[in-house]
Amino acid sequence: MPRIKHTPPKYPDRYKGERNIDLPLNIFNRLPRLLQLPTMLRANEWRKLVQKIPAATDCRETLISYLVNLDWKVEPIESDQRDELKSEIDYYTDIFKDNGEYDYVSTMEWVCKDALDLPFGGAVEVGREGDAPEGRVLWYRLIDGGTLFPTLNRDWPVGQRVEGVKEAVYFPAHSINRIYYSPKTNIQLEGWGMAPPEKIYLALDLVSRGDQYYANMFLDTPEAGILDLGDMSKQSAEAWIAAFQEMMGGIDPYKVGVIYEHTTKADWIPFTRSPQELMFDKGYQLYISLVCAGYGMTPADISLPTSSSGGDTLAGSIRGERKTKKSGFATLKNKVKLFYDRMLPDTLEFKFVDLERIPAFFEPHGVTTVAKFGGETHKYDQLKEARPWPEYAIEDGKVNPHKAITVNYKKDGDPQSDVIKAEEIWKRGYDTKKVRNE
Secondary structure: OOOOEOOOOOOOOOOOOOOOOOOOOOHHHHHHHHHOOOOHHHHHHHHHHHHHOHHHHHHHHHHHHHHHOOEEEEEEOOHHHOOOOHHHHHHHHHHHHEOOOOEHHHHHHHHHHHHHHOOOOEEEEEEEHHHOOOOOEEEEEEEOHHHEEEOOOOOOOEEEOOOOOOOOEEEOHHHEEEEOOOEOOOHHHOOOEOOHHHHOHHHHHHHHHHHHHHHHHOOOOOOOEEEEOOOOOHHHHHHHHHHHHHHHOOOOOOOOOOOOOOOOOOEEEEOOOOHHHHOHHHHHHHHHHHHHHHOOOOHHHHOOOOOOOOOOOHHHHHHHHHHHHHOHHHHHHHHHHHHHHOOOOOOEEEEEEOHHHOOHHHOOOOOOEEEEEOOEEEEEOOOOOOOOOOHHHEEOOEEOOOOEEEEEEEEOOEEEEEEEEHHHHHHHOOOOOOEEEO
16 A cells, blocks of 8 residues: 655655755745645636637647657667566556556646646656565556645655645655746746746737737627717607617617718717727737747748748748747657656657658768678668568568658768658658668
């Protein structure tokens, strides 16, 4: 039976010989931190804010959908240990795919949604064999990130408090796994993160105001202003207003207002300017761009037009897509990789099979490469279209075009590696398992 801790851990937790200043333990310094402790209400406020802004919701869902549609695999850190670690690889692959309660897609949708919405981020409770830090992962349970808070204690780093429940619960370091964005540097808010909605709160507020502005334009309620009845006398005008109010009451759908007893034109003088005069569409587009930038994306990623230079051209779209894959998508993907690595033993790692990250030197432009496999070294230029499947695509005596191949190469002198499907390498025209620039 695992130990359940209800008493707060020692706060703060400091290393031996640590010299930086910590806040004195008094109510005036701790009050801002206590006010930041989560409640379901505060978490739901952030969630409702994102839900109210379609652009923010689209950005979040686009990032998550991109992530869950990537292939992934559990790999040994040392490639020569693949056979001896096969049982562990299969075990963790199965538990990550479906642990009996949550599958991989549901887990990512839950955790990444909280990570992209809440200051604390998203987290799961991890059950390990023997409740030991090095124990094998037996199960994990998804937790509402709005009920969690950091303690700044290394041994018991996270607590959980739910409204209506008297006692809080504290998790040991080995039983909690967390993803969050942009740690706050304010000493009074240490341990909390800053999710994209908090970074771009003003832009979200402006977009919300823009949505309300355009919605009000389509309502039946007339805009604020003054009706100039021209040279109509006061008595006639008052009688007309009374008659108009009486006519507009009731359920009769056929209502026609008529102005009479005047010789000059009646005119409506609005208190506000028209959308064309305000150029609100351009301002609204700017706010949308700021919202997307907060998520590391562009408006084109959520199928919205962009006014940037070349934004509506093919070249501009390609540049925007590349930028997104290096910012918003790449950030979330790296965080998820670390999230799963923390649940794996030291000998294994979690890898995405991202076909779009194929190195540039795979492009068939006459570049000479050196391939090493089977204990032999081969040089290749561009291969002809008619070519057989290479050795590395053969699995159990049959061709497996979806077999994941680890490709090692150098980029700017630094060693890099990617996991790529055999079919993609074969299509590029290189019969290679380990490639580097010559």
